[in-house]
Amino acid sequence: MTYMTIRAAIVGPTSYTGLELIKLLLSHERIELTYLASGREQLPNIAEEFPGLIGRCEMVCRPIDAAAIGREADVVFVCLPHVAAMQHVPALLDAGLRVVDLSADYRIEDPARYASVYGHDHEDTENLADAVYGLPELFRRHIEGATLVANPGCYPTAAALAAAPLLQRSLVRDGTIVVNAASGVTGAGRGAKPHLHFPEVAEGFTAYNVGLHRHQPEIEQTLSRVKGRETTVLFVPHLLPINRGILETLYLEPADDQINEDELFTAFEDAYDEEPFIRVRNDLPNVRDVRDTNFCDMTVRLAQGRIIVFSAIDNLIKGASGQAVQNMNLMFGLDETEGLM
Ligand SMILES: NC(=O)c1ccc[n+]([C@@H]2O[C@H](COP(=O)([O-])OP(=O)(O)OC[C@H]3O[C@@H](n4cnc5c(N)ncnc54)[C@H](OP(=O)(O)O)[C@@H]3O)[C@@H](O)[C@H]2O)c1
Structure with missing residues (x-):
């Protein structure tokens, strides 16, 4: 049997959800973690940021460059605060990536409601219209094959x-x-x-x-x-x-x-x-x-x-990074539990 390897990137890996994703993806047999993208001027080695990763993942973060991420990955997890996320998601989608966004930017279907709740106009209503709310137990069939998944709040x-x-x-x-x-x-x-x-x-x-x-x-x-x-x-x-x-x-x-x-x-x-x-x-x-x-x-x-x-x-797991991996498994037609049991 041939196994497909999925190349994964994380934008915002210096976050709590980013750390959990790194740990989950390292133990996921079908995933190769290829790109950690940070907005910092001084780009950190992720193992210096999180010493628990020493000997497990010592990648140096690189800039948030959608085209470069698109060349090196198939899926990207966005672990940024709301508003910052929607400033990067359109370019990541344009670069051909499947996106799992952990922020709130693509969860609220109505842009006017989003603006009143988050105090900021929605800047990417085009992709918002296509985003799928990623709660697998309730909306599984919509997630399968989706390009942009809005990972639910905790x-x-x-x-x-x-x-x-x-x-x-x-x-x-x-x-x-x-x-x-x-x-x-x-x-x-x-x-x-x-x-x-x-x-x-x-x-x-x-x-x-x-x-x-x-x-x-x-x-x-x-x-x-x-x-x-x-x-x-x-x-x-x-x-x-x-x-x-x-x-x-x-x-x-x-x-x-x-x-x-x-x-x-x-x-x-x-x-x-x-x-x-x-x-x-x-x-x-x-x-x-x-x-x-x-x-x-x-x-x-x-x-x-x-x-x-x-x-x-x-x-941080079912409320964020674990559910994000569950969604990715569904998006790519993998067993939903891979890397999570
Ligand atoms: N924490 C939870 O339990 C949880 C659960 C579900 C969903 N979420 C959502 O998931 C997302 C990440 O949450 P978190 O708690 O893991 O966040 P966090 O620990 O506060 O980390 C935020 C991350 O975003 C980066 N960042 C902040 N502003 C940025 C900007 N303007 N441009 C580029 N990078 C920026 C930070 O980089 P630096 O390290 O360089 O500052 C850091 O990597 C948020 O949208 C949050 O609401 C969180």
Whole structure:
């Protein structure tokens, strides 16, 4: 049997998601990592930036030159902040690359909505129209063969996977879905920010951006698509003083007061029976169990007349770089689990 080797590049490899991608791609049998592209003037050796890579990957970063990347790679992962990403994606596509963008730039379908949420006009509406939202468990067939995949946000991944089985089966009443969420500090990226310094975060626990977080419209967009009707969400994020991991708790009203917990559990098992990365558990999920994995662990409870769904992911893996590799596998017709199990 002949195996195809896919040449991969990363734009923004000095990021947290970039580091996770490098580690995942090094262990992916079908991938050759050929190009690390950085916007820095002083281009770093990636192993000096991340000493954990010494002896594993000691590539020197090169400039973000779309034509050069296009000559040396088949797929490029873009690990830049929003706005910066869409300034590079058009040239990368023009250079013939398949693109998995980890930023928010191609996730919100409506450019006017993007502008109101991100405070910046969309600069690449042409490619936005063709971008595919890369949540494989819900939109797999759209991802297969796609050229530009918008990799979902970390919080939206955990929320959409938790609510989808109930919405698909019309098991919940119309009304705002409450999503209570907590994320480890890497969710905010590697850049230095005073409120994320160790003494500010350690031993504390607080909510932030209540009802205002940029992921709320993304969650609403996905759930509206799943349900086929406008769906609203109240999203309450918290900063959890751990490095990585997201736990979300969703509160929903049952459509039928007579439904019992076993029937709800069966709905989740039916929905995700065939999914390699979703583990429907009897017990309550813990971020510790999904750390460094592409799994989403979840379960459901019925209490005080409310449906409560719990989901846990690693924000940097299923919430970012692992899901990006899962999407790349689908885009190139590989086994979806390659490099991820
Ligand atoms: N962290 C998560 O859990 C997570 C989850 C899902 C999605 N995402 C998204 O994935 C993307 C990367 O996130 P991250 O947390 O890994 O980021 P990060 O650690 O903050 O790193 C950002 C990267 O972008 C580079 N960069 C920043 N501005 C740039 C510019 N104008 N031109 C060129 N390069 C620039 C930085 O380079 P320097 O090192 O030179 O500054 C760095 O490599 C973001 O859009 C983020 O929203 C993150």
